[in-house]
Amino acid sequence: MDKVILGKTGIEVNKNGFGALPIQRISKKDAVYLLQKAFYNGINYFDTARAYSDSEEKMGAAFEYTRDRIVISTKTAAQNAEDMWKDLEESLTKLKTDHIDIYQFHNPAFCPKPGDESGLYDAALEAKKQGKILHIGITNHRIAVAKEAIESGLYDTLQFPFSYLAADADLEIVEMCRKAGMGFIAMKGLAGGLIHNSACAYAYMNQPQFAHVAPIWGVQRERELDEFLSYQDCPPALDGALLAEIEKDRKQLSGDFCRGCGYCMPCPAGISINDCARMSLMLRRAPQEGWLSPEWQEKMKKIEGCLHCGKCMSKCPYGLNTPELLAKNYEDYKTFLK
Ligand code: SF4
Numbered sequence: 195m196d197k198v199i200l201g202k203t204g205i206e207v208n209k210n211g212f213g214a215l216p217i218q219r220i221s222k223k224d225a226v227y228l229l230q231k232a233f234y235n236g237i238n239y240f241d242t243a244r245a246y247s248d249s250e251e252k253m254g255a256a257f258e259y260t261r262d263r264i265v266i267s268t269k270t271a272a273q274n275a276e277d278m279w280k281d282l283e284e285s286l287t288k289l290k291t292d293h294i295d296i297y298q299f300h301n302p303a304f305c306p307k308p309g310d311e312s313g314l315y316d317a318a319l320e321a322k323k324q325g326k327i328l329h330i331g332i333t334n335h336r337i338a339v340a341k342e343a344i345e346s347g348l349y350d351t352l353q354f355p356f357s358y359l360a361a362d363a364d365l366e367i368v369e370m371c372r373k374a375g376m377g378f379i380a381m382k383g384l385a386g387g388l389i390h391n392s393a394c395a396y397a398y399m400n401q402p403q404f405a406h407v408a409p410i411w412g413v414q415r416e417r418e419l420d421e422f423l424s425y426q427d428c429p430p431a432l433d434g435a436l437l438a439e440i441e442k443d444r445k446q447l448s449g450d451f452c453r454g455c456g457y458c459m460p461c462p463a464g465i466s467i468n469d470c471a472r473m474s475l476m477l478r479r480a481p482q483e484g485w486l487s488p489e490w491q492e493k494m495k496k497i498e499g500c501l502h503c504g505k506c507m508s509k510c511p512y513g514l515n516t517p518e519l520l521a522k523n524y525e526d527y528k529t530f531l532k
Pocket residue numbers: 460461462463464465467499500501502503504505506507516517520
């Protein structure tokens with residue numbers, strides 16, 4: 195079973211981490227089953243967030259009696275110390291634990307530091323002193339914030355989008371973390387649903403230069419979990435067939451494409467930007483029927499009501515021209531309805 199040491203934290207986790215965002219979408223019973231199946235098959239690292247509705251509660255229910263045998267990270271999107279304390283207490287209660295192993299600032303637009311106006315870092319330090327959190331981490335989608343966090347030396351871990359579609363700038367972040375002795379937690383290892391070959395995704399992450407990278411796979415279905423579990427005993431080799439697959443994906447998914455992160459939301463016109471702005475890709479890379487349903491047609495039609503306010507563009511960490519991307523995807527979508 196491949197293991198990862200999360201930098202200076204010294205925490206050792208299974209190379210398969212469990213991203214608990216998608217369990218929001220399934221029943222509590224199914225979520226508990228999935229989480230416990232993961233645990234009893236060797237997965238020992240589970241990542242969630244205060245913002246993932248009932249995900250923490252489901253994890254609390256799954257691990258009430260095995261808490262000391264797993265590593266938990268969660269996140270706060272608080273913008274000030276007072277709200278962070280509220281979030282932390284809520285997370286501890288929902289997760290049925292007295293401590294969080296890695297407590298992360300959830301994609302802040304800036305890098306919290308001691309003595310800054312937000313008071314976030316000082317509050318986290320105090321929580322660490324009280325034993326409520328063991329390590330301080332940060333998650334981000336912005337290269338600049340991620341770099342600042344690494345260079346600051348203030349953080350034990352960085353959670354950042356990383357898959358075999360990574361650009362050179364992303365690879366630089368991964369390498370910077372390694373040099374700084376920071377744990378690198380890879381989110382979006384399947385590029386938000388655009389990568390379908392989990393063997394390719396696992397094999398890519400399992401290369402020696404990424405020995406410090408801990409992917410957290412967003413798992414919702416048992417068969418998805420089973421795929422990742424199967425790689426523990428038989429790790430897929432990054433050989434000719436898988437490399438060819440990766441190359442094909444890289445060609446198809448190069449350039450300015452929407453990663454589906456949703457940081458541009460909400461949209462005042464009610465557009466589900468994170469799905470609609472990558473519809474062309476989804477139609478070509480997944481079974482089409484679901485995306486062509488009356489419900490999705492309705493959602494896509496909302497693009498006609500775009501106010502061109504630019505709010506989405508200003509929040510997109512990838513610098514995308516989102517309204518333009520939406521318009522292109524809508525035109526393409528209509529051709530599938532003919
Ligand atoms: S520009 Fe259009 S899509 Fe973007 S936030 Fe404004 S209304 Fe929504």
